[in-house]
Amino acid sequence: MAKSQFTLLKGLGQAQSIAAVLCREIEKAGGADEDAIALTTPDGEQFLGECARGWMDRRKPKFVPQPPKVVKTLPIRQRFKNTEAAIKAGRYGAGYDSYVSSRSYPLRSGMQEEAELYGLDMSESFDHKPSTAEIVALAEAHGFVRPIYEDALRVGAEHNGEQCQRPFAFLHDPVGLGSVLCLDRWVGGRRLDRRFGGPSNRWGHRLCVFFFRRPPAALPQGEASK
Numbered sequence: 001m002a003k004s005q006f007t008l009l010k011g012l013g014q015a016q017s018i019a020a021v022l023c024r025e026i027e028k029a030g031g032a033d034e035d036a037i038a039l040t041t042p043d044g045e046q047f048l049g050e051c052a053r054g055w056m057d058r059r060k061p062k063f064v065p066q067p068p069k070v071v072k073t074l075p076i077r078q079r080f081k082n083t084e085a086a087i088k089a090g091r092y093g094a095g096y097d098s099y100v101s102s103r104s105y106p107l108r109s110g111m112q113e114e115a116e117l118y119g120l121d122m123s124e125s126f127d128h129k130p131s132t133a134e135i136v137a138l139a140e141a142h143g144f145v146r147p148i149y150e151d152a153l154r155v156g157a158e159h160n161g162e163q164c165q166r167p168f169a170f171l172h173d174p175v176g177l178g179s180v181l182c183l184d185r186w187v188g189g190r191r192l193d194r195r196f197g198g199p200s201n202r203w204g205h206r207l208c209v210f211f212f213r214r215p216p217a218a219l220p221q222g223e224a225s226k
Helices: 003-028 033-040 042-059 083-090 132-141 149-158
Strands: 069-076 115-121 168-170 179-186 189-196 209-212
Touching (some): 003 033, 033 042, 115 149, 149 168, 149 209
Parallel strands (some): 168 209
Antiparallel strands (some): 069 115, 168 179
């Protein structure tokens, strides 16, 4: 017997088994032959389709969220006179959002200390496109704190080539109408850009690297009051 014929007969046997299970369950529920035959009507086919989709959902491997992975650690050391100086050092050419300026994103006094920034990969942490609020909450649950927008400007200036593989998102407190800064790829180069970063905004978590800070080391007891 040809292999294809054997496979066909085996499939028919399985189909008969499935039909027998359906009929048996209908009988257990108090149904009769006409109730089983009704499964061949459009309403019955629709019901069986819903059952099939539900069954396939149950058979999917259960998603087990993984903690975010630190895939980049970038030190920032340089200080810049103003936002325009940081943008110039970033060598974006025409690849930056002109709204990003000293007027809208001024380099604030005391916000250019030396720091370490941690790029988090969250591609295995969610089974859906997460919101800003979800990403921040997960990062904070693993000991990180939100960056500041100066971090994006300084990373772009000090680490020019780092963003060429994956976009960098800095989920700082939003500016203006809810914008956060991102370092992205651009046609032929790099780009300093803005993205809406409100709490409900969704992110391509398998594409982006999300940058956060570690909280400052706790001061020894009694130092906080000095």
